[in-house]
Amino acid sequence: MAGDKEKLSIAVVSMHKQGHLAPVLYLCSELCKRGHQVCVYMPEIGKNDFEKKIKETGAALVALDMQGYSDETIKSTATASRKHVFTVISNLMCPALRKEFSQKRPDVVLADFASIAGCLITEEMKLPLVLNMPGPLSLMQVICGLPDTSTGVNCFGLHLARQRFSASTLVKWLGLGGLTEWGKPLRNAVGRGAMVLVQTIWGLDKPMPIYPNFIVTGPVLPPAAALRDGLAKHVELQRFLRAAPEGVVYVTTGSLVKLEAWQVRVIFNGLKKAKCRVVWSLKEEKQEFLPSKEDPDFFISKWLPQAELLQDPAIKLVITHCGWGGIMETLIAGKPMVAVPFFGDQPQNAKLIQQRGLAELIGRIPTGAEGTLNPYKEGWITEDSVCSAVTKVMNTPSYAAKAAELMIASGATGGVATAAQHVEWAARYGTSHVKPENFSYFTGSNPFNGLVVGLGLCAVGLCKLSLF
Structure with missing residues (x-):
């Protein structure tokens, strides 16, 4: 286990999209300033667009072999196979990422939440995982099937909360666009105790109880x-x-x-x-x-x-x-x-x-x-x-x-300094101590399941009434 002052080897895994890579690059810059060795692992498709930006943070770039695929062929493959584009990208990243980590095993992996190759390979190789989530907690509620605790009520010793209906929960329930398949490895990783850095602000997101591996960092931008x-x-x-x-x-x-x-x-x-x-x-x-x-x-x-x-x-x-x-x-x-x-x-x-x-x-x-x-x-x-x-x-x-x-x-919320601190802690102390024990039982549902059950019960009730 790395000591408090020891230089860490930190692997950053991200797809080659601005909205996903940019937030982790601010973290890369902060971690490099703290003296750590940071390598960004991303698809070779984005090398020309992002190599300069990555090097400016002080990190090194490892361009992953994408087996000859381009953005166009990735998109057509996703359409033909009815998979989410994120799933296709991550499946292509996995073999190259496995090879790289086998040759140079990092102390911790910091992965963009959409790049599930990071979830899959860290599980396989038993590496500490930190997920960067540039989105509201409500997005994690949809992906993981978490209840919205702001809807909770206490009745006769029972604490009841529900999920909210939304276009995203409908898409996931219908299985459209491969969203369910893509979200499963992410939910599994969170359930195993992966640290989740949520870039949101209390007041924008509703105050709510969250699991100990969910850390609200706020924006990870420079001062x-x-x-x-x-x-x-x-x-x-x-x-x-x-x-x-x-x-x-x-x-x-x-x-x-x-x-x-x-x-x-x-x-x-x-x-x-x-x-x-x-x-x-x-x-x-x-x-x-x-x-x-x-x-x-x-x-x-x-x-x-x-x-x-x-x-x-x-x-x-x-x-x-x-x-x-x-x-x-x-x-x-x-x-x-x-x-x-x-x-x-x-x-x-x-x-x-x-x-x-x-x-x-x-x-x-x-x-x-x-x-x-x-x-x-x-x-x-x-x-x-x-x-x-x-x-x-x-x-x-x-x-x-x-x-x-x-x-x-x-x-x-602490911003980039808080986020970097939790990456260091995950490398030095692991994340098993914040594993949410009941996560698999408390998550994974969908509000439209309840709607169907409710309609079914109403239909049964009407049928019974019609018999009298």
């Missing part, structure tokens, strides 16, 4: 002051921000979604109608759809330093696709939002921030169960709905006040 200093080198962007005394709206729709021409026009014209100054992160090929590329009220770029930009006081509002990492970056900057979610957990995240008084929806939004990256239809978002949502949030102080409240609350 706000360091982020603000990082914006200084972007001279043109700084000049645009300083020339906007009434504030700027920042627009980001993520790295995966490809906006349709009508969406670009509607967002642009809606912001013009709201009389906003705008900084917009928009892919170069999509800039062709802009009604005007030279509008002085718009600063358009194919890439922007988002975490740093959000810290600037000129940014008053963020139009966001509701990826969890982006929400965390926005909240530690204390900015309110307008939500334009697309797929996966984004619609649920959008509803969560709306319910907490942090945001408004940009119009009609998807459910998350459509199965496509950009399910919007023309008319779901209009120039008027964009203008109305932006104007309401900008002119209603309660949205900014709630964002400021959660910005303060985020400091109580």
